[in-house]
Amino acid sequence: MGESYSFTVGTAISLLDSSGNAVPNMDVFNEIYKLVEKKAAEYDQDVLEGLFVRVYLSRSIRKKEFPSDDQIGIVLLNWILAGYLLPLIPLSRSQTTGGCI
């Protein structure tokens, strides 16, 4: 691989709705999935050396202890199960059929 470069894909995704309430985690997940799937069609043959997220907040994050990979996997799995297989269903079909079983 040659020289690496970074670029931002898509527009910003808000973690709060217009009323100031936190967006449900599964909605954030689906927003990201939609964006990534859209970009997958554009950069079909490309491979990624890495990913990054920039998060803008009203104050600094004081988080000092980070969950383990196993804990993250369990949390993510629970969200997916709560969403009933939505990530496995292509967007075109999910939009026409209501999204989940």
Add this chain to the structure above:
Amino acid sequence: MLSCVRSYFIVNAMFIRVESSTLFIHRLYASEMDVLCINRSYCTDIPGNSNGNGSDDNPSGHNANGSYNGNGHDHGSDNRSDNNANGSSNDDDDKTYNPNDAKKFATHLFYMEWDELYKLIVKESYSDPYAGLRLAEMNFTNPYLGCSDATKITYGVMKLLIKYIYDTGLEYGKLTLGYKESV
């Protein structure tokens, strides 16, 4: 002679079960809404077949605490008896939908993708360039991650969010997603 006939039927029954599982996977990925009509025997067989067909390269799992053993069984919500354990396929008309089967299968698929992503990650880090901005990133090793692999990319982004961003008392936030490629 009798044993030959018996073997013939056993082999045939196994073939039918494998065919059924393959068909089910194809149908699920093709997002047919027939997923509502999961035959119980299909779902019961699929996680068990994962080590045989090479789809799960990490049979021991990556967890040290044993929360996942790579078979996809641990995260199922129940331990149902397998009525089809003898290889018979006479319950084809049993099309009842059991949500626990779908969850078990979804769990298996999730850990297949999660393990593959886990093997690719070589480094995760974060930085705070200034107050109110956090930059979290992960790097992959060869063979890298394809842009077309939307599910793994999404899992990677969510992994970064859960690990480095999500916190109690989060007041306002927007995130942008970035890719690193090379020319």
